[in-house]
Amino acid sequence: MKKHMALVAAGLMTASPALAQDPEAGERVWGQCRACHMIQDDDGQDIQRGGRTGPNLYNIIGSTAGTEEGFRYSASMVAAGEAGLVWDEENIVAYLADPTGFLREYLDDSSARGNMAFQLRREEQAKDMAAYLATVSPDAPEGDDEDEEES
Secondary structure, eight states, rough: HHHHHHHHHHHHHOGGGOOOOHHHHHHGGGGTTTTHHHHETSSSSSEEEESSSSOTTTTTTTTTTTTTTTTTOOOHHHHHHHHTTTTTHHHHHHHHOOOOHHHHHHHOOOOOOOOOOOOOOOOHHHHHHHHHHHTOOTOOOOOOOTTTTOO
């Protein structure tokens, strides 16, 4: 897991400003995701229509991996959630680039496998998709501002 986080951090530090996250561009990339995923709010309203092969991606940012009620995840995804994997924009970008590799590194288990075979290899598209998913994650925690007091 430490190795994975170091790789993600190194990639983010070397990313060019041209790879800034653009939620509108991410929404356009959604067409590559809709075959397997949908985004449906808590009231059952479609934000993005799509398949049901993959879990609903509404409120994914800030959620624990492998816990969407009613969806059957791989044992590795459930294990990652049990090990503390909470989806944020950074690890979604890494996951989209190589889902199986991400799980293997996170779990430090060379036999770990997820159900998602699709890879979004263009870093710019993955960052844009993560930014878009943040816009449909209203319960996502805000940034880590430790100076802010609770009201």
